[in-house]
Amino acid sequence: MGLTRHIEGRHSNSITDVKFTVALMGNPNVGKSTVFNALTGLSRHTGNWTGKTVDSAAGFMKDDSGIEIYDLPGCYSLDATSPEEEIARDFIMSGKADCTVIVCDASCLERNLNIVLQTLDITKKAIICVNLVDEAQKHGITVDGNALSKLLGVPVFLTNASKKEGLSELSKGIRESVSAKHDSPERPQCPPASRWKDAESISKLVVSTDTDAQGARQLKLDRLLTGRITGKLIMLLMLSLVFFITMVGANYPSELLSRLFDFLLESIRSGLNGLCVSERFVSAICDGMLSTLMTVVSVMLPPMAIFFPLFTFMEDIGLLPRIAFNLDRSFSKCGSCGKQALTCCMGFGCNAAGVIGCRIIESPKERLIAILTNSFIPCNGRFPTLTALITVFFAAGAGVLSGITHALILTGLILLSLCAVFAASKLLSCTVLRGQRSSFILELPPFRKPRIGQLIIRSVLDRTLFVLARAVIVAIPAGLVIWLLKNCGGEVSWLDSLVGMLNPIGRVMGMDGVILMAFILGIPANELVMPLMLMIYSGAGTFSGFGAESLPLILSANGWGLNTAICVLLLMLFHSPCATTLLTIKKETHSFGWTFLAFLLPSLTGVALCLVFNVLWQAFGLS
Amino acid sequence: MEEKIVKLSQLPPYGTAEVAFIKECTIKRRLSGLGINEGAQLIRLFSASGGDPTAYSVRGTVVALRKSDAENIMVRGVDKWV
Numbered sequence: 001m002g003l004t005r006h007i008e009g010r011h012s013n014s015i016t017d018v019k020f021t022v023a024l025m026g027n028p029n030v031g032k033s034t035v036f037n038a039l040t041g042l043s044r045h046t047g048n049w050t051g052k053t054v055d056s057a058a059g060f061m062k063d064d065s066g067i068e069i070y071d072l073p074g075c076y077s078l079d080a081t082s083p084e085e086e087i088a089r090d091f092i093m094s095g096k097a098d099c100t101v102i103v104c105d106a107s108c109l110e111r112n113l114n115i116v117l118q119t120l121d122i123t124k125k126a127i128i129c130v131n132l133v134d135e136a137q138k139h140g141i142t143v144d145g146n147a148l149s150k151l152l153g154v155p156v157f158l159t160n161a162s163k164k165e166g167l168s169e170l171s172k173g174i175r176e177s178v179s180a181k182h183d184s185p186e187r188p189q190c191p192p193a194s195r196w197k198d199a200e201s202i203s204k205l206v207v208s209t210d211t212d213a214q215g216a217r218q219l220k221l222d223r224l225l226t227g228r229i230t231g232k233l234i235m236l237l238m239l240s241l242v243f244f245i246t247m248v249g250a251n252y253p254s255e256l257l258s259r260l261f262d263f264l265l266e267s268i269r270s271g272l273n274g275l276c277v278s279e280r281f282v283s284a285i286c287d288g289m290l291s292t293l294m295t296v297v298s299v300m301l302p303p304m305a306i307f308f309p310l311f312t313f314m315e316d317i318g319l320l321p322r323i324a325f326n327l328d329r330s331f332s333k334c335g336s337c338g339k340q341a342l343t344c345c346m347g348f349g350c351n352a353a354g355v356i357g358c359r360i361i362e363s364p365k366e367r368l369i370a371i372l373t374n375s376f377i378p379c380n381g382r383f384p385t386l387t388a389l390i391t392v393f394f395a396a397g398a399g400v401l402s403g404i405t406h407a408l409i410l411t412g413l414i415l416l417s418l419c420a421v422f423a424a425s426k427l428l429s430c431t432v433l434r435g436q437r438s439s440f441i442l443e444l445p446p447f448r449k450p451r452i453g454q455l456i457i458r459s460v461l462d463r464t465l466f467v468l469a470r471a472v473i474v475a476i477p478a479g480l481v482i483w484l485l486k487n488c489g490g491e492v493s494w495l496d497s498l499v500g501m502l503n504p505i506g507r508v509m510g511m512d513g514v515i516l517m518a519f520i521l522g523i524p525a526n527e528l529v530m531p532l533m534l535m536i537y538s539g540a541g542t543f544s545g546f547g548a549e550s551l552p553l554i555l556s557a558n559g560w561g562l563n564t565a566i567c568v569l570l571l572m573l574f575h576s577p578c579a580t581t582l583l584t585i586k587k588e589t590h591s592f593g594w595t596f597l598a599f600l601l602p603s604l605t606g607v608a609l610c611l612v613f614n615v616l617w618q619a620f621g622l623s
Numbered sequence: 624m625e626e627k628i629v630k631l632s633q634l635p636p637y638g639t640a641e642v643a644f645i646k647e648c649t650i651k652r653r654l655s656g657l658g659i660n661e662g663a664q665l666i667r668l669f670s671a672s673g674g675d676p677t678a679y680s681v682r683g684t685v686v687a688l689r690k691s692d693a694e695n696i697m698v699r700g701v702d703k704w705v
Contacts, residue, residue: 075656076653076656076657077652077655077656079652079655079656081652081653081656082653085656107683108682108683108684109683110658110682110683111657111658111681111682111683111684114656114658141683196655196658196660196662196663197662219668219669222668222669222678223669226669226670226671226672226678227672228672228674229672230672231671231672232672321687325671325676325678325687326671326672326673328671328673328675328676328687328689329671329673329674329675329676330673332689338676362653437691438649439649439650439688439689439691439692440676440687440688440689440692441650441653441654441657441686441687441688441692442686442687443657443684443685443686443687444678444685444686444687445685446685
């Protein structure tokens with residue numbers, strides 16, 4: 001989800017000279033990225049949980065003042081107890097920044113003051129930005145900015161970054177600070193031992209508290225979400241509900257898009273034919289590249305455009321840390337920790353993003369377990385294939401009833417993949433990754449009301465279009481490869497001979513050579529598997545649309561039964577991670593060995609499950 | 624009156640206490656970064672649906688800790704909240 005965007009993170013029309021450098025730092029989940037986005041006009045992903053941003057980004061301030069802002073990963077102190085803290089500390093210590101902006105959460109200023117005091121000791125110029133003041137107000141907390149500024153001797157700005165309040169003052173303050181000749185006034189250094197005492201006394205002087213009605217409501221909600229029975233029940237219901245909305249909502253637009261594309265494709269074909277270019281060339285463009293591309297878009301776009309906003313909603317509201325909290329016990333029994341639940345959730349969006357997210361896990365052993373097992377969670381590229389197959393092969397009733405059945409089947413499959421994550425984690429922690437049981441320390445942020453409009457725009461623009469663009473980039477060459485394989489060779493095309501070779505292996509696994517071929521060619525992106533499969537089935541040059549009506553016909557014409565569908569579903573859940581994910585794993589682990597294991601683990605699981613299922617199916621004579 | 628010092632994990636639900644000291648352990652510095660250090664006021668909140676970990680309120684935030692980690696934190700002045 002927005003993988004490269006994070007790393008690039010620069011203004012496209014950037015001014016060439018950097019006149020000043022400003023560092024943005026503070027505790028995790030205080031809204032640093034929101035402040036960063038507001039100051040620079042960039043769009044880093046934000047979410048209501050600790051560790052959402054694990055890397056740093058840079059961007060120029062919107063006002064063309066030549067001030068470059070570095071968004072450092074959030075950290076609780078500068079003692080360097082984690083890689084993120086080390087990055088932040090090294091950057092501050094290097095003196096690269098002309099000014100350091102320390103972002104604080106108004107509702108827990110005391111906790112934030114620890115890092116403020118630490119930073120003020122080692123920086124020359126600093127500005128304090130007390131963010132989330134409106135949220136604090138709801139909890140009956142008010143911060144006196146002027147008093148805080150007097151006590152600390154540095155400028156203090158109160159902001160609501162998400163509503164863009166107080167930001168013009170903040171940027172003015174930054175501009176004044178970087179161009180000022182004099183440094184912040186010297187403060188007496190405070191010894192580390194008394195830093196928390198100082199934080200307490202400063203906080204007492206500047207923070208006034210009122211009765212906290214909101215807090216009591218939040219506590220009630222928390223008790224419900226973490227209750228012995230209600231906790232698990234609500235989590236399951238939410239999961240099913242998300243799938244239900246995604247599946248029911250995606251059907252109609254998918255069908256519409258596929259019809260529109262059929263029409264477009266025919267227009268383009270007749271247009272090209274009219275230009276008197278060679279027939280083979282037209283076929284390569286239309287039947288190869290364009291039809292693969294259009295199938296990818298019509299199958300992938302609608303479910304993604306519905307799923308991503310729903311997922312972002314759960315992220316913004318603060319639900320993810322509660323899921324990690326509830327699942328920690330189960331994960332700890334498998335030699336891992338609850339934070340793996342967070343990385344699994346990110347895996348639903350994109351496994352590569354999930355693998356990067358594993359940086360939030362402190363213990364190296366547990367981080368590796370989380371990286372190696374992330375591909376067991378079906379990503380957004382595999383989701384639409386799962387939903388399409390379930391819709392075709394598990395028809396039950398009509399309307400809402402069938403929607404509910406489909407959503408429950410999908411929930412079942414997700415639970416199966418979650419079980420596989422547990423089993424694989426247990427296996428790894430008992431064999432290659434033995435080690436000490438470590439700890440689990442996680443902050444549970446307050447629930448926050450997400451801004452729906454913003455949420456939809458961001459998740460559609462940043463996530464959906466980003467993931468789709470990546471799929472489209474690989475779809476065009478993959479379509480061409482298939483077309484070439486189909487149309488080259490003598491009597492028997494290369495594709496047919498390859499499929500013929502794979503056929504016996506496919507049969508043992510309860511499917512056929514075409515399906516295996518599609519899985520192999522689909523390694524660059526999971527989105528391709530289903531479209532490629534249909535391309536191969538459709539035969540040379542006779543391409544017709546793949547709408548919801550034609551899909552069952554094509555599949556059954558090629559010998560698909562219920563058992564084939566189940567085997568494909570199993571293999572779809574468990575097979576090699578896509579090329580992007582494999583590259584990311586290599587980058588994160590710095591090891592070919594671990595990358596190979598990350599490839600082997602899900603692949604073997606999938607093949608084994610298909611074999612076992614097929615043997616059982618045959619044994620009971622169901623086919 | 625001599626004050627009793629107990630493990631944080633023995634704090635009753637919704638009980639408050641003050642941290643007396645933290646035993647030497649690998650997470651001591653990380654706990655300190657989160658504001659869990661000598662003199663900090665803690666309130667035990669709710670536990671996860673499986674019974675472990677447990678959420679504690681400290682310095683205006685909520686932090687979840689496993690029982691095995693909470694055993695390293697010694698508290699005194701245990702009192703019932705609300």
